[in-house]
Amino acid sequence: MCGIVGIVGKQAVNQALYDGLTMLQHRGQDAAGIMTVDEHCTLRLRKANGLVRDVFHTRHMHRLAGNVGIGHVRYPTAGSSSSAEAQPFYVNSPFGIAMAHNGNLTNANDVQEHLFQTARRHINTTSDSEILLNVFANELDKNESLTLNEEDVFRTMTAVHRQVRGAYAVVAMILGHGMVAFRDPWGIRPLALGKRDTEDGEEYIVASESVAIDGTGFKYVRDVEPGEAIYITNDGKLYSRQCADKPMHCPCIFEYVYFARPDSFIDGISVYASRVNMGRKLGEKLKRDYADLDIDVVIPIPETSCDIALEIANVMDLPYRQGFVKNRYIGRTFIMPGQTQRRKSVRRKLNAISAEFRGKNVLLVDDSIVRGTTSEQIIEMAREAGAKKVYFASAAPEIRFPNVYGIDMPSANELIGHGREAIEIRDMIKADGLIYQDLDDLIDAVGAENRSIKRFETSVFSGEYVTGDVSQEYLDRLHAARNDVARSERDGSEDANLELHNDND
Ligand SMILES: O=P(O)(O)OC[C@H]1O[C@H](OP(=O)(O)OP(=O)(O)O)[C@H](O)[C@@H]1O
């Protein structure tokens, strides 16, 4: 789940882009990048593997001159972890285009082949985002004029939507002209628009989450519609149009469960409010169906589940205690690239306060159980800290199917819930009881905050993929390319860093 941000400003945008990326850091910890266009219409770039604070030093910030720019934090879902696949990507024709993408294309291989056969376009990395950039460039190139207007941009976008499938929220810069922001026809990945008035005129921002709009001093205007394209010229004129043939809004429900920050609003839904609702629904289920559980205290597994656990405690009329302390210098474990690193990080990240566990029956609450890395170790830690019984509740239902839309869950057999019933999972994580939220309750918890959304993207729970193009053959290929073993072999090999991009400076 990457984070993207783009600004068309009246003054230098480097600091606001940097700040925006720090507010989106929770969406991608592997790589970060910023591209700006300076006054000579020349691209400035800094991208490398690492966290935002480690990638950009003062000397890089000075280099990132210009009033228009885009930024990206990466959590890979395709290709490799090479810094050459950090974003934004650039292609020099037509005009010079830079792009940052959140999501994952489901027909990337076919599109790549088609691009080569019909336009002799070479893709140098294994990133689906480079493919998307080239589809966009190829279509924009069909307008053979040296000028560009909004009609050309919208025609391009209509053609792009007809060719690519999957999830894509994107910001792109067309050098000398402006910035384009668009969202796939299902609106799977989030994207919002903001604005601020300055003495020199209006400035615009687009970002994955509203928190990056508020936090940089802009005012949230609205979400980008599924299938819509927004074109903002370098001098600040904004045009927008629906460019998809059949848009159908199905935002990813996992954004609300785990990915997004609670202080963000996505598609009119407060992430925080949706998590409180998840807690209420799950608390009601526990009260209704599990009244016999002798729970003394409710304890969250920081950080994402805290709002959920507090509401469960309220509904059940039980004490809520922060029994685990989180080391704030360790990042999110689920989005780490390999299982060894994920496993090691849980104990480095969380530590138990024994007094909250000793001699008690505890209900541990998490937002979700994906590979089971966290739950298994945390239950062990609760027992070591003296808990008598350890029950476990998950605010999301059993995750049984791979994700193909920008969440790195490529292999069914790495998911603890795949092909297993709750009772088997309970035994694997060694809990005394395991309670999952029902899918209808999760959908209701999120949907209650915006009744105009009729469907959510819930494939990891249901196996139904909204884009309708995900075959078993595709899933097999995804598994072969991106399972943990294949990935560690590839990323550890000497040719992992594709030499076209060099980030040593
Ligand atoms: O079953 P698993 O494979 O362990 O994945 C699920 C866990 O990973 C996430 O936490 P993470 O540490 O990424 O971030 P957080 O601090 O925001 O909760 C999520 O909140 C669960 O705790």
Ligand SMILES: NC(=O)CC[C@H](N)C(=O)O
């Ligand atoms: N998580 C994402 O949005 C990933 C974007 C893109 N597919 C990449 O791997 O770089």
Ligand SMILES: [Mg+2]
């Ligand atoms: Mg967590």
